[in-house]
Structures are given as C-alpha cells and as structure tokens.
Amino acid sequence: MKARRTKTPAPKRNADKTRSKILEAALTAFSEQGLVAASTDDIAERCGVNKRMIYYYFGNKEGLYLASLESVFENLVSLEKKIDVDHLDPPAAIEAMINTKIDYYLANPQFVSFLTMENFYKARHLRKSKKLDLFKTPLTEVIARVLKRGERTGDFRSDVAPVDFYVSICALCIMYFSNQYTLGAIFGRELTTPANVERRRRSVIDLVLGYLQISSITVRPSKRRKVVDLEPLVS
Numbered sequence: 001m002k003a004r005r006t007k008t009p010a011p012k013r014n015a016d017k018t019r020s021k022i023l024e025a026a027l028t029a030f031s032e033q034g035l036v037a038a039s040t041d042d043i044a045e046r047c048g049v050n051k052r053m054i055y056y057y058f059g060n061k062e063g064l065y066l067a068s069l070e071s072v073f074e075n076l077v078s079l080e081k082k083i084d085v086d087h088l089d090p091p092a093a094i095e096a097m098i099n100t101k102i103d104y105y106l107a108n109p110q111f112v113s114f115l116t117m118e119n120f121y122k123a124r125h126l127r128k129s130k131k132l133d134l135f136k137t138p139l140t141e142v143i144a145r146v147l148k149r150g151e152r153t154g155d156f157r158s159d160v161a162p163v164d165f166y167v168s169i170c171a172l173c174i175m176y177f178s179n180q181y182t183l184g185a186i187f188g189r190e191l192t193t194p195a196n197v198e199r200r201r202r203s204v205i206d207l208v209l210g211y212l213q214i215s216s217i218t219v220r221p222s223k224r225r226k227v228v229d230l231e232p233l234v235s
Contacts, residue, residue, distance in 0.1 A: 019057045021047040026068045031113035035065050035121075066125050069118060072111045073126075073135045079104060080139045090150030094212065095205050097139070097146075101173045102201050106192065112177050140166050147212075156212040172204045 025047035029038040040061050044051040058064040083100055085093035105112055118126055126132065143162045150156030176183075180191040189196065 018049060018053055022049060022054055022057060022064070023067060023071060026064050027071065027110050030065055030068055030117070031110040034117060035062075040064070062125065066129060069114055069125055070129055070131050072108070072114045074131070075108070076104065076111060077135055077137060080137050083139060083142060085142060085146060090146050090153060090155045091209055091212075093146045094150075094208060097143070098169060098173065098205050098208060099201065101169060102197070102204070105174050105177045106197060109177070112174060115174065116178050137166065150212065160212065169204075169208065172207065176200050 022043065025043045026038075029043050029046060032038075033042075038061075040051050040054050043064070044054060054061075054064055058067055079100070083097060085096050088096060118124075126135075129135075140162045143166055147156055147160055147162060147165070151158045176191060184191050191197075191200070
C-alpha cells in the first residue's frame with residue numbers, strides 16, 4: 001500500500017505565496033527607489049495585496065527591507081555553495097570563480113543596489129539580521145584549497161590570505177557594476193555592453209592571475225611580508 005503524500009494546508013500555501021509576492025515587489029521597489037523613497041503603499045500596489053499584510057508579515061517597512069536584504073544575500077551564498085572548481089587546475093579555477101562573480105553581478109542588479117545601499121547605512125540593518133552568520137561565504141574555503149594547490153604546483157605565490165583575496169575579487173568585479181552610470185557618464189561609454197563586459201572580465205582575470213604568479217614577486221625573501229588576514233568585525 002502506497003503511503004499517502006502529505007499536502008501543505010491551503011492557508012499555509014496561501015500565506016507563503018502572499019509573503020513571496022510582497023518580498024518580490026519590495027526587492028524591485030527598494031532597489032529602484034531606495035529605503036527612504038520606497039513606500040509601503042507602492043509596494044502593496046505593485047503586488048496587489050492589502051497594505052496591512054506587509055505589517056502582518058514583516059512588522060514595518062524596515063522589517064521588509066531587512067527581509068529583502070537577507071533574500072539577496074541568501075541567493076548569493078546559495079550560488080557560491082554550488083561553485084565546484086576542485087577538478088580544475090589552479091589558474092583555471094580562479095578564472096572560473098571570477099567569471100561566476102561577474103556573471104552574477106551582471107544578472108542581479110538588485111544585489112548590487114542593495115549592497116551599495118546597505119554600505120551607505122554602514123550595515124546598520126544587516127547587523128540586526130539573525131541570519132548574519134549564514135552569509136559568511138563558503139567560497140573562502142574553496143579559495144584556500146585552490147591557493148594551496150597553486151602553491152604546490154608552482155603556479156601561485158605563497159603569501160595570499162583567502163579572505164583578503166576573496167574581498168579583492170569582489171571589489172574588482174562589483175565596483176564596475178555599482179559605478180557603471182557614473183563611470184559611463186565620465187568616460188562616455190556604456191559599461192554593460194557585451195564587448196565592454198568581456199573586456200572587463202579579461203582585465204580582472206589578467207590582474208588577479210598576474211598578482212598570484214610567483215614571477216610577479218619582486219620582494220626579497222628576507223623582507224617578505226607576513227600574511228595577515230582581515231580581522232573579524234567587532235559588534
């Protein structure tokens with residue numbers, strides 16, 4: 001006799017659907033207008049729900065903003081958990097990670113907007129998240145393994161700290177997209193055309209691999225600096 005499949009009660013399904021609709025509308029509104037300018041009236045209208053539902057599920061507008069912020073970080077971490085480069089040689093593994101980061105930022109402008117916005121607020125909202133520890137990227141462990149393999153094969157220098165290296169990759173990739181409008185206005189070009197994105201992709205890969213290569217080290221062994229990783233944030 002086959003076991004009967006347990007169905008999710010209709011009220012629970014409807015509640016999840018309503019919450020998801022609100023969150024989807026909020027992601028668009030906040031990324032386009034910012035926290036201050038975006039209104040709960042507009043968000044309710046965008047998703048076709050009663051405004052009271054926003055307060056029921058999220059407490060207030062800042063609660064909805066925090067849930068939206070958590071959502072974009074959850075999506076990023078989910079992607080980074082799927083990155084598998086252990087089968088690639090070290091330089092190819094680094095190139096694959098850079099390509100993944102650039103592709104993600106290009107395809108997810110909402111993440112770029114939220115990251116820029118939350119940095120403006122000095123991570124005031126993110127620090128309140130109960131999920132903060134879950135946002136520590138698993139990619140630093142992957143990077144550590146790749147760097148160690150590269151050191152053994154003679155491809156990479158030996159004084160690179162994984163977390164610092166991850167931050168550097170993020171900075172090189174995301175700054176291009178977070179500043180695309182200002183830089184585009186100054187230099188008179190559209191930075192996100194396929195050709196310009198490809199040029200940026202190649203530049204970042206060449207810069208990073210050039211930094212990692214042993215041949216790029218000119219510091220004498222007696223003066224080699226000590227590897228110091230980033231200190232954890234103090235709350």
